[in-house]
Amino acid sequence: NAGVMQNPRHLVRRRGQEARLRCSPMKGHSHVYWYRQLPEEGLKFMVYLQKENIIDESGMPKERFSAEFPKEGPSILRIQQVVRGDSAAYFCASSPSVRGNQPQHFGDGTRLSIL
Amino acid sequence: GQQLNQSPQSMFIQEGEDVSMNCTSSSIFNTWLWYKQDPGEGPVLLIALYKAGELTSNGRLTAQFGITRKDSFLNISASIPSDVGIYFCAGSPSGNTPLVFGKGTRLSVIA
Numbered sequence: 001n002a003g004v005m006q007n008p009r010h011l012v013r014r015r016g017q018e019a020r021l022r023c024s025p026m027k028g029h030s031h032v033y034w035y036r037q038l039p040e041e042g043l044k045f046m047v048y049l050q051k052e053n054i055i056d057e058s059g060m061p062k063e064r065f066s067a068e069f070p071k072e073g074p075s076i077l078r079i080q081q082v083v084r085g086d087s088a089a090y091f092c093a094s095s096p097s098v099r100g101n102q103p104q105h106f107g108d109g110t111r112l113s114i115l
Numbered sequence: 116g117q118q119l120n121q122s123p124q125s126m127f128i129q130e131g132e133d134v135s136m137n138c139t140s141s142s143i144f145n146t147w148l149w150y151k152q153d154p155g156e157g158p159v160l161l162i163a164l165y166k167a168g169e170l171t172s173n174g175r176l177t178a179q180f181g182i183t184r185k186d187s188f189l190n191i192s193a194s195i196p197s198d199v200g201i202y203f204c205a206g207s208p209s210g211n212t213p214l215v216f217g218k219g220t221r222l223s224v225i226a
Contacts, residue, residue, distance in 0.1 A: 004157075033213055042119075042203055042216030043158070056213060091157050093214075103148055104214060106157035 003027065004107035005074075006092050012113045019079040019086070021110045025094030032075040033093045033104060034060075034067060043091060049075060079112075087114045117142050121204050121217030128194055129225050136220040137188040138204030147180050147187040148205045148214065158203060162189070194224050 003026035013019050025032050030051050035043035045059040049069040060067065064082075069075040079086055089111045093104035121138045128134055138147070146165055150158035162173050164180035164187060171178055177190045187206070191198055201221050205214040 006157075035214075035216075040218075042121075042218045043205075043214070044216070045213035048213050059213070103146075103160055103163045105160060106150075108155075108157045 004029075004092060004094050004105055006090075006107035006110050008110060009108065010111045010113070012115060013082050014115050015083055016081050019082050019112055021077040021079075021090050021092075021112070022074045023077070023092030023094075023107060024074040025092075026105055029094035029096050029105075031055075031095045031097065032069050033095075034075075034077050035091045035093065037089045037091060037109070046077070046090075082112075082114050084114050087112055117206075117215045119204060119206060119215055119217040121220055123220055124218070125221040125223070127223045127225065130194060130196060132194055134191040134194055134198070134222060135188060136202060136204075137186060138206070138217050139186045140206055140215070141185075143184040143208070144206035144215075145184065145209050146207045147178070149176075149178050149187070149189045150203045150205060152201045152203060152219070154200075161202075191222075194222075196224050196226055198222060199224050 005024040007022050032049045034046040037043045047060045047067045048056040064080045066078045089109045091109045093106045095104045096102045119140050148163050149161045152158045162178040167184050168182050169180040175192045201219040203219045204217040207214050
């Protein structure tokens, strides 16, 4: 998974705290996707962003969750007032552009544990 | 919403055997992708398919994009121990829309 960098790899939070997950896409990639994976499950889409724009957030809960991809710096997935059910692996993927057939490449994820 | 049914859920095979797994969808996809995920890591792209009927190989792996655009299969020939992992199919209506994932096929290889 060289290229898409996610940090931290593991994050532990207590209920009610905030969790911030970061994703730096592959060099030259301007499209970022966030997915969530529960144990024994496939990945579920959350949000799709281009630089400074949210393109599709249909998979992201309306409350407590937000995402951004600023002009400079990594994409951030923020979860406020975390609850036990937020425990999961969160993966970021990136792709170059909308033109042509350019698959998404994934980072190694952030494993979020809520105490 | 769109769903992918991936089968089998798990497989136990002897080293050297061939493996076949498949994915079907409830709607048409214009992109099919196959990923492998090892424990503690993210999915790694194995094969990408963009045309109905397309058959693509990557070493011992071969995947096909079904002619109906609603299915795909992945074959692994002459399995080896490092093939162990979870294989996911994923599809999307077009190249850069969000992916829909299957639940995965867990492959175990007995040496």
